[in-house]
Amino acid sequence: MIEYVQSILLIIAAFLTIVSAMGLISLNNATNNKVYARIHIVGLFDIACIIAMIALGQYLLAGVYFILAPFTAHAIANAYWKKEDRENNVDLMTVEEEVDENHPFIHPKEKMQALESENSEKLKVDDRFSVTTIEIDEGE
Template sequence: MIEYIQSALLIISAIFIIISAIGLVRVGKNTKNVVYARIHIAGLFDIACIIAMIAIGQYLLAGIYFILAPFIAHAVANAYWKKEDVENNSDLLAVEEEVDENHPFIHPKEIMQALESENSEKLKADERFSVTTIDIDEGD
């Protein structure tokens, strides 16, 4: 009797995995919020794995996975939201780096590009490398 229950649970988890795989393949790269959709679909994989672990008798591992999987999915979604989701996170649109002009090591990007273009005319021997120099005042 227990073997039938285990077999049924493994079949259910296999069906979840097939449905998840089809959903993961059908989500296109140009879909809005594709990262969040893929994380949502991965939740079905998680549930299928938990059911399969229960079916094979790995109850402790299934419990740990049941507790940790949502935290990991949330961490991935939160990291994407904070750093890369320009489409939905309006805070990322207005971010511009402020560079102190008096800082001896950090220079604005525009100034560095202008210096490189001036130096590139002088350094035509090898174009694979970009040479920049930093003036250091020892009095600081």
């Protein structure tokens, strides 16, 4: 009888895994908030994994996974919100600060690209590597 219950739980877990995989595959690039949608879909993977662990008799592991999976999903979503979600996070929609031209260590991106292209014309080196050098004048 226990084998039948375990088999049914594994079949349910397999079904949830297939549904989740189809959901991840069906997400297209035009979907808004892809990261959040993927995290939501991966929640089905988590439940399937918990059901499979219960079916295999790994109750403690299933309990730990049941507790930790939401925390990790929240941490990923929160990190994305704080650092990269420019579509929804108004604080990240600000224009980049202007870089002081006279600062000895921080240079504008355009200036660095111009220097790299100028140096690449002078030196015929492998394009896979980019080397930036700093000139230090000891008199300053």
